[in-house]
Amino acid sequence: MSVGPPLWLLAELTYRCPLHCVFCSNPTEFAATGAELATADWLRVLREARALGAVQLGLSGGEPLARDDLEPIIAAAHSLGYYINLITSGVGMTEERIRAFKAAGLDHIQLSFQDSSRELNDFLSSTRTFELKSRVAALIRQYEYPMVLNVVLHRLNIDHVDEILAMAERIGAEYVELANTQYYGWAWLNRDHLLPTRAQLERAEAAAQRVRARLGSRMQIFFVVPDYFETRPKACMNGLGSVFLAVTPDGTALPCHAARMLPGLTFPNVLESDLRSIWYESEAFNRFRGEGWMKEPCRSCPERHKDHGGCRCQAFLLTGDAANTDPVCDLSPHHHLVTEAVARAERAAAAAGNGTPSAGPGTPAVVSRPHELVFRDHRISIAVEHGSGATAGGQARGES
Numbered sequence: 431m432s433v434g435p436p437l438w439l440l441a442e443l444t445y446r447c448p449l450h451c452v453f454c455s456n457p458t459e460f461a462a463t464g465a466e467l468a469t470a471d472w473l474r475v476l477r478e479a480r481a482l483g484a485v486q487l488g489l490s491g492g493e494p495l496a497r498d499d500l501e502p503i504i505a506a507a508h509s510l511g512y513y514i515n516l517i518t519s520g521v522g523m524t525e526e527r528i529r530a531f532k533a534a535g536l537d538h539i540q541l542s543f544q545d546s547s548r549e550l551n552d553f554l555s556s557t558r559t560f561e562l563k564s565r566v567a568a569l570i571r572q573y574e575y576p577m578v579l580n581v582v583l584h585r586l587n588i589d590h591v592d593e594i595l596a597m598a599e600r601i602g603a604e605y606v607e608l609a610n611t612q613y614y615g616w617a618w619l620n621r622d623h624l625l626p627t628r629a630q631l632e633r634a635e636a637a638a639q640r641v642r643a644r645l646g647s648r649m650q651i652f653f654v655v656p657d658y659f660e661t662r663p664k665a666c667m668n669g670l671g672s673v674f675l676a677v678t679p680d681g682t683a684l685p686c687h688a689a690r691m692l693p694g695l696t697f698p699n700v701l702e703s704d705l706r707s708i709w710y711e712s713e714a715f716n717r718f719r720g721e722g723w724m725k726e727p728c729r730s731c732p733e734r735h736k737d738h739g740g741c742r743c744q745a746f747l748l749t750g751d752a753a754n755t756d757p758v759c760d761l762s763p764h765h766h767l768v769t770e771a772v773a774r775a776e777r778a779a780a781a782a783g784n785g786t787p788s789a790g791p792g793t794p795a796v797v798s799r800p801h802e803l804v805f806r807d808h809r810i811s812i813a814v815e816h817g818s819g820a821t822a823g824g825q826a827r828g829e830s
């Protein structure tokens with residue numbers, strides 16, 4: 431099987447983040463991660479990935495602005511010819527920094543909001559950051575970056591799509607990504623509270639469509655459907671080890687930013703191996719390449735070239751075996767695990783009084799019961815790591 435180069439490099443510079451989002455995709459055990467790579471190590475990673483063929487660089491975290499060496503990292507990436515995207519909550523951005531980023535060659539900034547209302551934005555992140563994000567949006571415009579907003583959708587905010595898009599229009603957004611939550615990391619712990627109902631999803635898609643029709647090309651709206659409501663899985667990462675390479679804060683190299691959870695694999699570290707041998711030779715990157723690893727029904731399925739059997743992390747989380755067919759697929763013998771989760775969400779939403787049109791775009795009922803959610807938090811992460819961990823409904827939120 432011929433292996434192409436990695437085209438995307440995701441540099442997760444740090445797991446530090448001042449926010450506590452309930453849907454955070456960082457690993458729940460992030461507190462146990464080793465020391466962050468030094469600047470010189472990141473610069474070497476950038477050179478090695480570029481030499482392999484990587485052209486797109488995502489700088490993320492955690493909150494990448496928590497690193498005080500972003501400027502030299504951006505400058506080095508620019509001189510290597512990357513297209514550089516900073517993925518940020520906005521916390522830590524100042525005019526001085528954005529001016530320095532511009533001078534260093536940063537191409538693109540993606541700013542996240544948790545909601546269009548201050549109350550829910552601040553609740554979901556357990557911080558008071560709504561006003562700050564609005565100021566950062568103004569800085570992004572002032573420094574003539576394309577205005578790119580990202581809002582993660584779930585049961586608690588999906589009824590606000592009209593208001594979220596109105597906010598995006600006010601801010602002057604050119605691109606808005608309405609990304610339905612992927613259920614890994616902290617979102618997995620909170621899944622029963624975050625999965626929307628089918629009716630919510632349909633209303634949200636219709637709202638996005640109406641705004642699209644009204645604004646045309648003035649604002650591009652990407653609505654990423656949650657795969658729990660599909661009958662075929664997404665072609666996750668276009669197949670593991672095909673185009674995407676993530677490096678975590680401690681230098682662990684992964685074929686997908688969530689892949690550290692996959693059992694039985696030793697993920698290589700950039701401090702011990704060069705990226706070429708990691709990409710082409712390591713067991714961790716070769717294990718799920720091609721189709722040799724597939725079990726039935728994928729193994730003999732005519733659609734396997736298209737979706738590569740779906741997401742390995744989702745297969746593992748739901749079935750306990752990463753080589754199983756992604757249970758989102760209705761040909762999977764485990765598909766009932768997905769439909770049961772959706773049915774549980776429908777019941778929970780009905781009981782909580784949200785997810786119904788009559789509940790309207792107001793504050794979801796769970797907001798008054800924060801103890802039902804697990805907020806991303808350092809202490810809870812330590813508890814998870816030691817096996818005394820959190821389950822939704824079992825832990826109060828951590829404080830900043």
Ligand code: SF4
Pocket residue numbers: 447448449450451453454455456491492493519555806
């Ligand atoms: S999802 Fe929220 S908590 Fe997680 S890294 Fe992003 S801003 Fe921080």
Ligand code: SF4
Pocket residue numbers: 662663727728729731732733734735737738739740755756759760761762
């Ligand atoms: S059986 Fe496997 S290859 Fe076929 S559609 Fe389902 S996930 Fe895709």
